[in-house]
Amino acid sequence: MSEDATFEDGREAPLRLKALDGEDLSVIASLVQDAVFPAAEMRWDSKARRFAILLNRFRWEDAANAEARKRPFERVQSVLAFEDVMRVQSQGVDRSDPDLVFSLLSIAYARGEDGTGSVELTLAGDGVIAxxxxxxxxxxxxxxxxYAAPSGKAPSHPA
Structure with a gap:
């Protein structure tokens, strides 16, 4: 029986990052690229003005180390939370099947006037959450x- 990896094995701590501008967000976006999550794990709390996703994130920060040591690539469950959200819209996102799994491709931020802005989460299969x-x-x-990535491989994108 194989055991899942631990942060202690890699002398790493769980990630906890905050983005307050587009540059910060690009770091988080690179770390959540190719994360997967079921439709049931998206939450929009309009009273708290929070949109959150519980996702299974590929550990890009550990990929080179895993490859060099010939050990399995890893994923970790992470919460990706957006604060001060005034409105959520989606296109191509069917939430009627709670077991439907989405794959997050990218996150982009467009700054508006007076600090407002829009965040766009692009999903595989032409889905978008704005x-x-x-x-x-x-x-x-x-x-x-x-935990060991179930596919055993790092995500890849055709050129």
């Missing part, structure tokens, strides 16, 4: 220990 934000505040937080 968030209108009063101010950019995004938190990425790992909430489980890493």
């Amino acid at each position: 968030l209108e934000v009063e101010a950019l505040e995004v938190v990425l937080r790992d909430v489980t220990r890493p």
Whole structure:
């Protein structure tokens, strides 16, 4: 029986990052690229003005180390939370099947006037989730220990 990897094995701590501008968000976006999540794990709390996703994030920060040591690539469950969200819209996102799994390809931010802006999450299969934000505040937080990626491979994108 194989055991899942632990942060202690890699002398790493779970990620906990905050983005308050587009540059910060690009770091988080690179770390959540190719994350997968079921439709049931998206939450929009309009009263708290928070949109959050519990996703299974590929550990890009560990990929080179895993390859060099010839050990399995890893994923980790993480919460990706957007604060100060005034409105959420989606296109090509069918939430009627809670088991439908989405793959996050990219996150882009467009700054508006007076600190407002829009965040666009692009999903595989032409899905898009658009968030209108009063101010950019995004938190990425790992909430489980890493586990061996079920596919055994790193995600790849045809050129």
